[in-house]
Amino acid sequence: MDKIRIRGGNPLKGKIHISGAKNAALPLMTAALLTDEVLTLCNLPHLADITTLANLLSQHGAELHMNGAAGSEGCAGRVLEIHAKNIATTRAPYDLVRKMRASILVLGPLLAREGHAEVSLPGGCAIGSRPVDLHLQGMQQLGAEIELKEGYVHARAPKGLIGGEVAFPKVSVGATENIMMAAVLAKGTTRMINAAREPEVVDLADCLIGMGAQIQGAGTDCITIEGVDRLHSYTHTVVPDRIETGTYAMAAAMTGGRLELIGARPKHLRSMIDQLAHAGVVIEDSENGMVASRAGSRVIGVDIMTEPYPGYPTDLQAQTMALMSTAEGASMITETIFENRFMHVPELCRMGANITVHGSSALVRGQARLTGAEVMATDLRASFSLIMAGLVADGETVLNRVYHLDRGYERVEDKLAACGADIERLKVE
């Protein structure tokens, strides 16, 4: 298990290229199962989660070709071609699904295309119990018969899926995406009410439309889908990662540096930009993306509450807490999406942060200094919050369990080192 060593004190200065979004790329890859033609995805990030899903798709019979940089015309970054000409099996086994919750997104495409699917229940994970009931209820609204047996979802639609109305009692990104993919090949019209509005949902809809689907309203809370008989080949570029963008923007502000984030789309981070403006985080548009810096000698404590898009992203909560741990004044951070997403708190406290948790809120009393320590990554975003703390801490920080980080941040130590950070990966065989 690799470790990352950081010696704090250097402001981040320079340019960072924002990668394609993990949370867009994963559903886009599963959309390839909806057609027997080739789906080409450009700007695909190089991440452990992408490899895990690629393994699952090949297990279903898809052929995958990764051709490195700039493949077909107009296609930038890493390019992945997925050809699911035939579906070899509709069973998504536990040992692959358990590695990554997004694997549940094969359910909608397999059910729509083959009329049945058997997908292992993904189970809970570090940040919360994360049930899939909304995915399953949505499929039932489209006529699927669902049975839970021996840890697997057994879904069947012997006469095919039939469009229906799916009113979500709670906003779910994954359920919106899964139902959208099931509905594009269903007979008739599907209407999703209280749908997720995340840019990754819009990116998936754009790709499906390019493949021949009829979808209206993606990006609003009501999405209408008119089923079609088949989808066809398409080339799609994955949207830039708004969470990676927000993460590096906060790292720039925390270290008192200035970063240009190339490819960033500030419009996808409105809530973070507006709320952190009160903390003294300065975001300016640039020709190629945006520039992040800080107004004063320290950021100022502000209160933050996570919410579904367009609210403040839960995937930026841990990084915001790291930022606030060295702010002037106090900050109340409230997590409303996941019930157990404060595992970075004890680790940040090991570095001198002053944070107390009260239920779903954490009171962060900003400290002038943090000190380096050996710490443990507990989940993906928590990992980066510890890197941020390490970048400003006195002395050396060693981050253990880096595999969490590798799930969702591409070449993190290279990107940071190129901007002045004293950071290195310690390879542990």
Ligand SMILES: CC(=O)N[C@H]1[C@@H](OP(=O)(O)OP(=O)(O)OC[C@H]2O[C@@H](n3ccc(=O)[nH]c3=O)[C@H](O)[C@@H]2O)O[C@H](CO)[C@@H](O)[C@@H]1O
């Ligand atoms: C791969 C991907 O895109 N992951 C993102 C996606 O996860 P994911 O799609 O899993 O998250 P959801 O939006 O579904 O979860 C939101 C909330 O709904 C609950 N819920 C969800 C489904 C369900 O069937 N029943 C249920 O109760 C969850 O436990 C959670 O409390 O959105 C989350 C919320 O923005 C992000 O943190 C994740 O990074």
Ligand SMILES: C=C(OP(=O)(O)O)C(=O)O
């Ligand atoms: C929680 C996250 O991802 P996942 O849903 O894949 O676990 C994340 O990207 O922060």
